[in-house]
Amino acid sequence: MHFWGVFDGHAGSGAALMASKLLHRLIRDRLCEVAHLIENQSSPPPICLAKNGSPYQADQKKGACLDAEDQDACADRFHMEKVVSLESLVMGIIENAFKQMDDLIEKEKASYSISGGCCALTAVHLMGKLYVANAGDSRAIIVRNDEVIPMSNEFTPESERQRLQYLGFLKPELLGNEFTHIEFPRRIQHKELGKKMLFRDHTMTGWAYKTIVEDDLKFPLIYGEGKKARVMATIGVTRGLGDHDLKVYNSNIHIKPFLSCCPEVKVYNISEHKHGSDDVIIMGTDGLWDVTSDREVADAVTTFLSRCEPNDPMRYTLAAQDLLMRSRGVLKERGWRLPNDRLGSGDDITVFVIPINGSNSPPLERQ
Structure with missing residues (x-):
């Protein structure tokens, strides 16, 4: 290797x-x-996986198991194994x-x-x-x-937008009542409550209109474009190792749940x-x-x-x-x-x- x-x-x-x-x-x-x-x-x-999960090899030509033991059960295992x-x-x-x-x-x-x-x-x-x-x-x-x-x-936050938004949708407690998983073209202002604004969530690749409600005034989970895009206004990458203690600035909201290793x-x-x-x-x-x-x-x-x-x-x-x-x-x-x-x-x-x-x-x- x-x-x-x-x-x-x-x-x-x-x-x-x-x-x-x-x-x-x-x-x-x-x-x-x-x-x-x-x-x-x-x-x-x-490589086949037997019933107990242990690997063994299969004979490609005959389609038979190379296991010496339990040959009689080979036909039964045919329906129980995955070829890897x-x-x-x-x-x-x-x-x-x-x-x-x-x-x-x-x-x-x-x-x-x-x-x-x-x-x-x-x-x-x-x-x-x-x-x-x-x-x-x-x-x-x-x-x-x-x-x-x-x-x-x-x-990046842009390439993995839907995965991050889906997690925020499933577990809103991770957003700490400060963020919304919904994305808007720009920050929403209080005076725009009740008006229609373009948005997209984890189910969408395109944009549609929705009526702005109070929850939409929260800071978006993903904000910015290109190299300036950030998760929770903090980090610009969404996969990697470490960052277990990373929190949103001046808060107790952990960002690691949104980052994948x-x-x-x-x-x-x-x-x-x-x-x-x-x-x-x-x-x-x-x-x-x-x-x-x-x-x-x-x-x-x-x-x-x-x-x-x-x-x-x-x-x-x-x-x-x-x-x-x-x-x-x-x-x-x-x-x-x-x-x-x-x-x-x-x-x-x-x-x-x-x-x-x-x-x-x-x-x-x-x-």
């Missing part, structure tokens, strides 16, 4: 540091528990490891003064596949033959494609992507690598450094500026450029 992780901390570095030291161990340990199912098999058969692919098993292990990591941070936060939280973006290379897991607003893309393949989605896991089958030495996976924090698009990043890396010696062991590290400097810009009188005089990134930036070398050489060795 190969592992890479990008942990973008906020409100303190404690959660990011702890995750960087432990998350890969949690994933490794869970994989070791199922190693007997995947060891020395390039294409393992599906190796890919979905690894995905579940990664998802569960994120949850365990979040629980560990909560458990240890008092003992080790762990503050704040972090967005987490990880990539696991196992048996010819890349498993990219993202919880937060970092991003990963694969560049293959000049094609851009997105490997993550950002989780569950990642989205996307899978890329390396063995299904031919890759050149300039084909890479790029992982970066939002400080990179705030000022550059997927296409711009891909073009910058491809151009840089084409100018390097093919055997230069530092070419990928230098490409990552070039990306970082491009996003930061140049310090001028009016601050950090990009070549087109747009503002450069003011956020912290972490970038990995990792080669996907294909089957003829050890994959994903350098970064």
Whole structure:
């Protein structure tokens, strides 16, 4: 297994540091528990769950159970078992490891003064596949033959609006009688009571009109647009690790119930494609992507690598450094500026450029 992780901390570095030291161990340990199912098999058969929930493997050709015991009950089990692919098993292990990591941070936060939280973006290379897991607003893309393949989605108050609103609808006590789960185009004023205003809630992707009532005067659960959008006027990301003590300013309303530690896991089958030495996976924090698009990043890396010696062991590290400097810009009188005089990134930036070398050489060795 190969592992890479990008942990973008906020409100303190404690959660990011702890995750960087432990998350890969949690994933490794869970994989070791199922190693007997995947060891020395390039294409393992599906994994079945018996009545007691324990895994065993199925014979793909005959459709029979490989269990030596209880063969007579095999037909009965046919209606009792689920077939689980190796890919979905690894995905579940990664998802569960994120949850365990979040629980560990909560458990240890008092003992080790762990503050704040972090967005987490990880990539696991196992048996010819890349498993990219993202919880937060970092991003990963694969560049293959000049094609851009997105490997993550950002989780923000805008992208997860309906999930947050649904939770506020189900459990209004979490809103502390200060917030409303309904979204309006702007803040409602008291003089607008009884008038009609555009709104949307957890059941809607479009907008409709409603008559304003007293409860609508409360502050909206999600407010602002783009990078300025916030949950309860406090935090701009909706998934990540930590933030167990995060509260609305000057109140006792906890925000953690609205924040999820569950990642989205996307899978890329390396063995299904031919890759050149300039084909890479790029992982970066939002400080990179705030000022550059997927296409711009891909073009910058491809151009840089084409100018390097093919055997230069530092070419990928230098490409990552070039990306970082491009996003930061140049310090001028009016601050950090990009070549087109747009503002450069003011956020912290972490970038990995990792080669996907294909089957003829050890994959994903350098970064």
